[in-house]
Amino acid sequence: MKKITVGVIGAGRIGQLHANNLLRSDVYELKILADVYTDHLKETNFAKNIQNITNDVEVIFEDPDIDAVFICSSTDTHVDYIKRAARCNKHVFCEKPISLDVVLTKEALKVVHQCGVKLQVGFNRRFDKHFRSVRKLIQEDKIGKLHVVKITSRDPQIPPESYIKRSGGMFRDMTIHDFDMVRYLTGSEVAEVHVKAANLIDPVFSKYDDVDTAIITLILHNGAMAVIDSSRQAVYGYDQRIEVFGSNGAIEVDNEVETNIKVSTKNSISINHPKLFFLERYRDTYIAEINEFAHVIDNKAELSCSGEDSYQAELLAMAAYKSWKENRTISMSEILEVYT
Amino acid sequence: MKKITVGVIGAGRIGQLHANNLLRSDVYELKILADVYTDHLKETNFAKNIQNITNDVEVIFEDPDIDAVFICSSTDTHVDYIKRAARCNKHVFCEKPISLDVVLTKEALKVVHQCGVKLQVGFNRRFDKHFRSVRKLIQEDKIGKLHVVKITSRDPQIPPESYIKRSGGMFRDMTIHDFDMVRYLTGSEVAEVHVKAANLIDPVFSKYDDVDTAIITLILHNGAMAVIDSSRQAVYGYDQRIEVFGSNGAIEVDNEVETNIKVSTKNSISINHPKLFFLERYRDTYIAEINEFAHVIDNKAELSCSGEDSYQAELLAMAAYKSWKENRTISMSEILEVYT
Amino acid sequence: MKKITVGVIGAGRIGQLHANNLLRSDVYELKILADVYTDHLKETNFAKNIQNITNDVEVIFEDPDIDAVFICSSTDTHVDYIKRAARCNKHVFCEKPISLDVVLTKEALKVVHQCGVKLQVGFNRRFDKHFRSVRKLIQEDKIGKLHVVKITSRDPQIPPESYIKRSGGMFRDMTIHDFDMVRYLTGSEVAEVHVKAANLIDPVFSKYDDVDTAIITLILHNGAMAVIDSSRQAVYGYDQRIEVFGSNGAIEVDNEVETNIKVSTKNSISINHPKLFFLERYRDTYIAEINEFAHVIDNKAELSCSGEDSYQAELLAMAAYKSWKENRTISMSEILEVYT
């Protein structure tokens, strides 16, 4: 079986993560890594394993061997690279979100569609074994008709100011994963979004018209409700729990911990902290998503995380922002009227 | 030490519960049990242990030996009995809520105040050892500044239609405990109330302009947020969990289970269901609250669940109803303007 | 229904515990409490609730109203009091063990049999809801043929030297409960006993030819094995866990904890300690055992913890001691040859 030849755009944290997983994969051949900045890679073991490292992204697009492009550069470059790749007839794996502007996202999707290439977006949590299992149990009607989905989503620490500044805000940067998870688990679109949010952790967020703590309530088309409780900083660790509640029962997913150790002393009974952050907690999902992307390219699997999925999550993030600013419930039909 | 002589009004489930606890107590003497209907007590062991069972409530008020009255009759009788007891110079323990009409509640509190008697309200969950411990840890600054309080409050099964009809609705009947819990745990009043609610379990609720499923978001005066997720029916049992999250950590209270048994077989690894319902789950709280009431009467303890607490919880229930009906956030100042 | 009139012998910790439970019971009337020493009871609330407190035990035996006697005095007095009570035609509830000398125990049982009274022994753990449930599940064949029973039995702290001195040693004082539990859960007698034990905690035990740490392996008549791991001091609290393992599965009983609280901070994720000690952990069993004793007296229930049960546990404790001293496996047939 011929391997899928790929180029990776972006040599930052997430680009390196994907590049490493591609190098270890049996089905991919990583031919080119491109980034404007590659100085930080010099003399690294990582760089030694890659055939071609370049500062010129065009090299990837112009190489006829390249079957697919992994777009792991900054969010503001995604749309252009998606279009360029599609027009060069290359499949695309793009990190989430596609963009911070749903109009541009829509345009990119149109080009992808016209060119007939595959586009998978990196909502990696869809590939988590725990959440997959929850979805499967829901689909198998284990808990009956869905009533409530609850997501706890807390980062272990606030990001640096430089990140906050360009993040697009809590809803588009962080909660977007949770919006996607609600859609993924329930198979239902959202009808209404209501947000209560505040800046409780650090004043830096207010500086950029951003929040750090939010309670988001969603009404779904199927009648169920969802509540997302999100924070930029849980000092005890990355808190990623999900509950689904229905007419015949409930399913809870607890955090993953580093070791299953309980230490009992006179002063305390201690168990382990949750895994540190997303690279540790969701390590396996990054492998699973590229494995599935290979199957999608080979027409052996349906896309389970499409450009449309990203678009919908982006619309929800936009509605959330609007709900927060206007302190009212936003109907998704109101948003869709404007943007579709 | 002289025992406190009491009369109990109401011979239903909760009246019998209190009567039994009073009979077993070292500090109370239960002299009279009064209810319009007492036929169901005939020939019961319960009745044999009580000196005087009567259909005439006045017997209690007129008996000079009676130090305190336990009002366990239907909600619509509370206000009259509280006033009557207070005017007879008897202390009052009244089941929650004081009434379904905050104006009447206010009047009852005024009479209590004028007569100088003590009034304790039966928000028994304040006496739960788990929740007490959470409150203590918050007060000891274990988790820093409060950011989010989360309450899961689900009954094991829907009540009979006759009960629903007269219940005052989900917010005043069921969620009122959770409103009180938020105030109890945080020591803060509520500034805003937002409700999303639906009738997902049984159409009977719609018949009485009522809901069975709700997500309630509260903004507190201290800046923290609270979210209450409530359902009239969790088929797996009475689900009563609380989480508090703050700048330095989080505290979770899990359900109590009947036995700590794990059964592992080829087909399943099973643990126990939560305790059946409130009589089982909160059994000890009913004893603790009357023990504290005795101390309150003897001026050895401050009231930890006053008439004012009930009044505030009733206002919140009213705001919740209003938020649901008008699909908007209700500011408590808006409510208070009208009712104070 | 006529109440059962009882006298309690012994006003120490366990005597007071039973007396208090008898006072709160609907089916017993506690008429007399007798102990050589009663000075410590003066002016206590406890004493005020008891009709007759005396230093003369004979008052109990000679009172024709007394239906049953609770023997809660020191172990060396049990046999005489059992015989005396039986000959006065009174039923007996006796604390465990009946004696430190199996020959004397046998004699006491003979007198009880001759007089036709009921004798229940205070192996209270048989009445624990968790362990009862395990036994029921075994009997219902939930885990198939039994292979291994595992008991972890650790006290929270070593007793005072005065207690160690007269305790009869670890096996007769502490492990005897676990021997009884093995018989109770499995319904099988023991064929062989092997002990490895040591004095690891405090040299005071060696002073009295005693140990503080033991691993005891039992072979049962039904082919299963049991292992008891016991310690006089677990600094993190009273550790009382049981596992049973069979051809179709396993059952585990975890400790009871004071509150179901988890506290998460940067430094630790903490859960609660086990309940303090036996008075807290087994509180409900003391009530359950006297309730059943009432049913036994009224011929409504079979004895579920008989004198014969105590005798068998005492034989096992003796075999354990012998196994430790001789560093070899002791066959129970070897013991039974001598003592029956």
Added chain:
Amino acid sequence: MKKITVGVIGAGRIGQLHANNLLRSDVYELKILADVYTDHLKETNFAKNIQNITNDVEVIFEDPDIDAVFICSSTDTHVDYIKRAARCNKHVFCEKPISLDVVLTKEALKVVHQCGVKLQVGFNRRFDKHFRSVRKLIQEDKIGKLHVVKITSRDPQIPPESYIKRSGGMFRDMTIHDFDMVRYLTGSEVAEVHVKAANLIDPVFSKYDDVDTAIITLILHNGAMAVIDSSRQAVYGYDQRIEVFGSNGAIEVDNEVETNIKVSTKNSISINHPKLFFLERYRDTYIAEINEFAHVIDNKAELSCSGEDSYQAELLAMAAYKSWKENRTISMSEILEVYT
């Protein structure tokens, strides 16, 4: 940095496992895979990734490029291959145990020593993150002086008869891991071994003078005790738990489960089964042990699982067998007198 060039002997389950991990490693180059039988590899993806697959083991020994040999063939071939490799000046990673005959093991170790090569043995559980953490906590004196080590070690199902026949018996095939774990965790040698064992699961074991269920008690040189409870078949899954108990506390390691999901319905509250078997449960340890072996070869790390460790575990397995057959405690000094 030059990669370590290796040959793997044995193309069965464990040989393939190591070969796959070597192929994915950055520090090893797998040059040759040798086994008498290689037909089953034909046309497999696995085989395509290996440069040289041969039926002639000598090819490995004679290749001057080969730095180290992985011996994954049947146990009866280990000793010869170890000697041959050592004499060819190649380092050796050998699967456990070295042999079923401690005299031969001793001889192999002597040759390894004379030739000055490194020998690491595959007691992979030493590389488990949970157990490593327990050992570290013990070494950091977290629980004070060790009193008791408890290991639960149960396989999910009995092996095929062909395997049982050549396994060397339960103690040398299965419990040997647990003997090694006791030494690893405590850093202490064993002084005495006592075994109670039985054939409770399937009569096939008796056919080969073997058992399927055992309770093994060890006395350590440091005064602590250990108890290993082992079974060839736990129908609910691979049960691998460890507890250590000391003067200042206790540490428990629970099983790893596939997903952290709790499903609550009317009929049950279910959690996940333990991971299936050793390939799943200990997946990461196989990677960790070869990573450490690379460091050992490069003199960057001390051997943490040496030939001597295997020898000691083999002696313990022999003592266990003897204890079972003779139904008595075996002193290790008695064994050592004969075999050293």
